[in-house]
Amino acid sequence: MAQHKTRILLVDDEPGVLEVCAETLEGIASSVSTARDGLAAMELLRTETFDLIVSDLRMPGMGGLDLIKAAGTLAPDTDVIVLTGYGGIESAVECVKLGAVNYLLKPFKLEALREAVCKALEERSLRVKRNSYGTLAQMLALKDAMNGHEDSKSLIKQFLGQVKSAFSPDGIAFFIKGVKDLESGPQVLIGPYFRDNPGVRSWFETLSASIAAKGRPILIEGQLLREAFGNGNGHAAVPTSAIGVPVEGQNGPRGAVVALRAGNTVAYGLDELKLLTLFAAHASLCFESNQACAKLKSVNGEIVFSLVHAVEAKDTYTRGHSERVSRYATKLARFLGLSEAEVELVRVAGVLHDIGKIGVPDSILNKQGPLVSQELPAMRQHPTIARTILGKVESLSDVLPIVYHHHERVDGNGYPDGLSGEEIPFLARLVSVVDGFEAMTSDRAYHKARSVDDARTILRKGAGSQWDAELVNAWLQLLDAPGEN
Structure with missing residues (x-):
């Protein structure tokens, strides 16, 4: 699945790994550049634009973890996949929480690298084109459900109700920034899963901050979730897959919505991620419209009530x-x-x-x-x-x-x-x-x-x-x- 004008940056301190990976990805990207460590990668990021970085986690100088942090400021729209040995699994999971879209364990098969890169680029295309998909029956239902609701609390309730209906999740969480009129505070939870598993909720809250900040939809598969939460670890059912997408506000990122499945349920795929991205895009428009109307009403009210004071001054x-x-x-x-x-x-x-x-x-x-x-x-x-x-x-x-x-x-x-x-x-x-x-x-x-x-x-x-x-x-x-x- 060749990507038009797609640019990838490979970062690894092993020349042999760089060479083999570059050859593997040539058919996927229009351009593949390489760097021997994080510092060299940062020099390239200052002058060039990349769609995806594939970086080793442990390197001399600047490692993969520091590269993700630095790239978040220098190139916030660039996605990252980290490569690590078995001993670096915990660090790899931490990278995902900071914004990496996936990780691969060394030694890995080249086909696994191709699949991970294709998946990351597909997720990226959702972010770029999320407003261009055709109308679906679920979108019409969402539109009807959200129309006519004038306050944020009602809009969010209708939005999450439609997500629940369309995606059959074991848990839904909407992690919100700067919403003052909700009694529930910075989290709105649907279903008992997140409430009963505070560790899972905390992990996804951190992840959602990255989703919201970078505007990146993400599909989280079973391997990463098993490494993050173990095969039991005190949880009734370990998450087996999750999808998360940003929800925009009038003045920047508003938050992110996450839906997950646990136990033996069918895992989410890219089709569900596409649809949730559409849901969130429509919800973003509703929230922005709501905020704009509220602001206009406030301005109108201030003007009219100032006339009342003018009358009383007479x-x-x-x-x-x-x-x-x-x-x-x-x-x-x-x-x-x-x-x-x-x-x-x-x-x-x-x-x-x-x-x-x-x-x-x-x-x-x-x-x-x-x-x-x-x-x-x-x-x-x-x-x-x-x-x-x-x-x-x-x-x-x-x-x-x-x-x-x-x-x-x-x-x-x-x-x-x-x-x-x-x-x-x-x-x-x-x-x-x-x-x-x-x-x-x-x-x-x-x-x-x-x-x-x-x-x-x-x-x-x-x-x-x-x-x-x-x-x-x-x-x-x-x-x-x-x-x-």
């Missing part, structure tokens, strides 16, 4: 009014047993309900005493102004009706549209009750704060005409609750 009497209405509306919504989504809507609507007053002239907004008939139309424009402002923010589309209709009256004599009864959105009726209560019990330009008892009396008189009677009763019951008054 009218010192209403400073803090919006926050109090938001707090009251949230309490009433929870008291009524509304859903968390509805609670969040009234919380945001409470903060934003008077944002349209930014377009009301200061002379009217801060007038001492009641407004005359000629001034009322300007004041009553503020819900329409709010609709114009908030209508530009897609994420606030569900909040908009609450803000726009919070001055409607159930008897139809309110504004801006003169709606009545249940024509008025329920959450707008809710905000109207607590908005009226807060306005009555606070100092305003046109009146001093009334007592809570006076406000109760006014609410009762207006129940069924200005305000929804059931919501007024609920608010008064809430005020009577211990600690609320």
Whole structure:
């Protein structure tokens, strides 16, 4: 399986080994270079680019272990296979944890070298072309499962659920970098295997750091896993094969997902590695989209809420009014047993309900005493102004009706549209009750704060005409609750 424009670097202090290996790999790579030790290899890496390094582990000067560490900085996209004698197995396994893709024990058959190199180059091609594979049924299922989920926790749950369904693993682990909104911390585990075998989990966590950092999918076969964990070593079932792929984030590597099989189950192959790579690529896009949307919403929110503060800067009497209405509306919504989504809507609507007053002239907004008939139309424009402002923010589309209709009256004599009864959105009726209560019990330009008892009396008189009677009763019951008054 010849590779187009593939470059391999062989590193060994034995000239005979270099010569034989170079001849063996000539038909696989378009170019095979050699170096007698790690230092010479580093000189080549500073001026040339290679797809794969095949390096002896023990050499004078710089050995294979140090070469992997140095190459990780100088040539992070270059894969490494290490060669070692039987006495260096533990070091070879350590090399894999540091980022080597495989190792071979000396003496090895040349065919085994060819197979290991072909496997490493095939894995590398996945990294380079992982977005070019055709659509598969499993990918459609993954897409459907992840669509519509807006938080990282739900996205990861759906992603790993689809991995479990498609790959039938004995254990799945998602090792995550820099995710703050997950209760589970830096690891998300599916199935009991990783939880019951902390040594295995720790080993794969180290490996996953390398997978994430280098963006390298990897197939780990039985020989390496047996050397790493023994043929029992206290584990119920030693891993027999594993696949691991990186999952990207908006600002660089996000982490890596690993699926493994243990016991007598069928080992994973390159086909499964290809599919998991596709899964991870799609998940990466979902995570990036989620982060971008969250950032955009945050920016939109900051802009809109800065306008709220601008309104309060115009009218010192209403400073803090919006926050109090938001707090009251949230309490009433929870008291009524509304859903968390509805609670969040009234919380945001409470903060934003008077944002349209930014377009009301200061002379009217801060007038001492009641407004005359000629001034009322300007004041009553503020819900329409709010609709114009908030209508530009897609994420606030569900909040908009609450803000726009919070001055409607159930008897139809309110504004801006003169709606009545249940024509008025329920959450707008809710905000109207607590908005009226807060306005009555606070100092305003046109009146001093009334007592809570006076406000109760006014609410009762207006129940069924200005305000929804059931919501007024609920608010008064809430005020009577211990600690609320």
